[in-house]
Amino acid sequence: GPRGAPLRLRSSIGDTILIGRSAGQNEEVTFKEALPDDLWFHARGVPGAHVVIRTEGIPGDATIREAAGLAAYFSKARASTAVEVAVCPRRNVRKVPGGPPGLVTLRNERTIRVAPLAPGDLVSNA
Secondary structure, rough: OHHHEEEEEEEOOEEEEEOOHHHHHHHHHHHHHHHOOEEEEEEEOEEEEEEEOOOOOOHHHHHHHHHHHHHHHEEEOOOOOOOEEEEEHHHEEOOOOOOOOOOEOOOOOOOEEEEHHHHHHHOOOO
């Protein structure tokens, strides 16, 4: 069904963004689809999507802002005007041993403050 696969979107500059919309999808996005150097996003301190930018090389600033906005939108903080979103390379995301799917710890993350961005508000030029 539609809940089976992670959401795949294109950023406004053509980079691929993957979004997990359940614990199982989060696990899939982070640990099966993402490469170690891919950038990983999650709204801070609230349940929400694992969001990954799949790109060759360094993603553009527009893609980074959009991925952070999508992480905010697909979280319990969706109704907020500004959301703190953690971002780090996927290699810095670790499963919690014995924890449920999608529960992770981060190292050396930074924070981006963004407004939630709905997928329909992505204007793709790709």
